[in-house]
Amino acid sequence: xxxxxxxxxxxxxxxxxxxxxxxxxxxxxxxxxxxxxxxxxxxxxxxxxxxxxxxxxxxxxxxxxxxxxxxxxxxxxxxxxxxxxxxxxxxxxxxxxxxxxxxxxxxxxxxxxxx
Amino acid sequence: xxxxxxxxxxxxxxxxxxxxxxxxxxxxxxxxxxxxxxxxxxxxxxxxxxxxxxxxxxxxxxxxxxxxxxxxxxxxxxxxxxxxxxxxxxxxxxxxxxxxxxxxxxxxxxxxx
Numbered sequence: 341x342x343x344x345x346x347x348x349x350x351x352x353x354x355x356x357x358x359x360x361x362x363x364x365x366x367x368x369x370x371x372x373x374x375x376x377x378x379x380x381x382x383x384x385x386x387x388x389x390x391x392x393x394x395x396x397x398x399x400x401x402x403x404x405x406x407x408x409x410x411x412x413x414x415x416x417x418x419x420x421x422x423x424x425x426x427x428x429x430x431x432x433x434x435x436x437x438x439x440x441x442x443x444x445x446x447x448x449x450x451x452x453x454x455x
Numbered sequence: 456x457x458x459x460x461x462x463x464x465x466x467x468x469x470x471x472x473x474x475x476x477x478x479x480x481x482x483x484x485x486x487x488x489x490x491x492x493x494x495x496x497x498x499x500x501x502x503x504x505x506x507x508x509x510x511x512x513x514x515x516x517x518x519x520x521x522x523x524x525x526x527x528x529x530x531x532x533x534x535x536x537x538x539x540x541x542x543x544x545x546x547x548x549x550x551x552x553x554x555x556x557x558x559x560x561x562x563x564x565x566x567x568x
Contacts, residue, residue: 349495372555383459383545383561384498391554430497434555441486441505441555445497 342367344433346446354454359403359418361449363431366412373414374432374443375405384430390414401425426453458482459560461546467566474533476563478546485550487529488557489513489521492543501544504529505551536567 347362365371375387388399395407401424405416414431431446459480468474478487486505490498490513500513502521510521518540522530533540543564547557 374556376559384559386556386558389556441503441549441551442500443498443555443557445499447495447497 342371342433342435342442342444344431344444344446346429346431346449348449349447350450350452352452352454353421355423356420359416359421359425359451361416361429361431361451363414363416363446364412365414365431365433367433367435369435372434373405373407374434375399375403375414375416376430376432377427378430378448379427387416387429421451421453423453423455426451459546459548459558461544461560461563463563464561465564467568468536469568470537472536472567474536474565476531476544476546476565478529478531478560480527480546480548480558480560482548482550482558483526484548484558485526486548487523488547488549489519489529489531490545490547491515491540492545492562498545501531533565533567536565538567541565541567 343366345364373390376384378384388397390397390407398404403418428448428450432443462477488503489501492498499515504510504523507523520532543562545562546560549557
């Protein structure tokens with residue numbers, strides 16, 4: 341079974357300060373992990389993905405995430421927030437086992453960036 | 456040059472009406488999915504299809520049906536819409552050769568009055 345918990349439903353930062361969005365996962369197999377972003381009135385865009393290669397994954401727009409198996413975490417970070425980063429972010433897990441089509445979404449973290 | 460398109464983008468309907476949401480893709484992917492998004496709940500899988508002759512229920516399929524008319528087209532129907540089906544609906548695609556990354560359409564916002 342797979343599940344994902346996003347630890348904060350809302351994160352508010354000032355422009356130019358670091359961003360940390362936290363995600364813990366549970367998986368019966370070696371997982372694939374993703375972060376998707378949804379801007380207002382837009383679809384979901386893939387930010388980055390982990391698929392058992394390097395544990396530090398770099399994505400688009402300066403975001404990165406680190407897979408920590410011992411902590412079952414996949415937190416999303418960015419050194420300096422930009423106003424355009426304001427959006428909802430979803431952490432997603434997928435088992436690499438038999439049912440590897442299935443994505444399980446977290447409930448989302450709304451990121452607000454203040455000027 | 457959207458790879459995954461959904462029509463309509465917005466729809467308002469009344470309780471009891473039959474509604475069809477359509478999804479088309481030009482990515483050449485074999486797998487297609489329908490999800491619904493509700494505030495604070497993330498996305499939940501309604502139906503998925505691995506090819507034209509393979510359709511499967513997801514975790515919340517009650518009240519919905521689907522049709523895979525071609526590899527590139529996957530429609531979602533609400534036979535008799537009810538207000539708690541008001542949500543944002545997403546279609547997605549994937550290619551089994553590329554792992555389990557999914558590509559999402561822009562969404563359809565459905566309101567059932």
